[in-house]
Amino acid sequence: MLKxxxxxxxxxxxKTLCEMGHGDRIVLADGNFPAAxxxxxxxxxxxxxxxxIPELLRAILVLFPLDTYVDQPVGLMAVTPGDPxxxxxxxxxxxxxxxxxxxxxxxxRAVERFAFYAEARAAYAVVATGESALYANMILQxxxxxxxxxxxxxx
Numbered sequence: 001m002l003k004x005x006x007x008x009x010x011x012x013x014x015k016t017l018c019e020m021g022h023g024d025r026i027v028l029a030d031g032n033f034p035a036a037x038x039x040x041x042x043x044x045x046x047x048x049x050x051x052x053i054p055e056l057l058r059a060i061l062v063l064f065p066l067d068t069y070v071d072q073p074v075g076l077m078a079v080t081p082g083d084p085x086x087x088x089x090x091x092x093x094x095x096x097x098x099x100x101x102x103x104x105x106x107x108x109r110a111v112e113r114f115a116f117y118a119e120a121r122a123a124y125a126v127v128a129t130g131e132s133a134l135y136a137n138m139i140l141q142x143x144x145x146x147x148x149x150x151x152x153x154x155x
Contacts, residue, residue, distance in 0.1 A: 006059030013046050016125045017064055020142045024124040028053045030136035035128035044125040053131040053138065054092045061100035065143035066107060073141035075119060078110035089133040
């Protein structure tokens with residue numbers, strides 16, 4: 001057991017977040033997303049069945065810096081033109097992102113569906129969730145953990 005680690009983050013997901021370097025991407029996939037086939041191209045597949053994306057996003061952003069070297073380190077799968085689907089879950093995302101990054105909504109871009117799939121295939125990992133909202137898929141690009149100026153660790 002560790003202190004201050006959100007309990008929703010499994011050991012496998014924590015390990016993956018730790019392994020990722022600056023510029024690496026992770027996909028948070030809703031229940032309709034082809035997570036296994038997208039990850040089959042070389043990415044890692046992490047199962048988080050039973051969890052929604054907002055609760056995972058909240059926990060991930062406690063530990064995961066968004067990339068400040070790009071304008072929009074968060075990508076959301078855009079609604080296909082002509083599809084009458086609403087995306088109220090995006091408002092939850094915008095709030096959580098604003099709590100973690102001063103750019104807030106400006107850190108987010110919409111990515112056309114097939115372009116999103118292409119970006120997802122190149123991601124370090126895909127997290128398959130139980131999220132039931134439509135167009136809830138998200139890509140996060142990892143930033144740099146800046147030195148805090150605090151105590152040094154080690155010998």
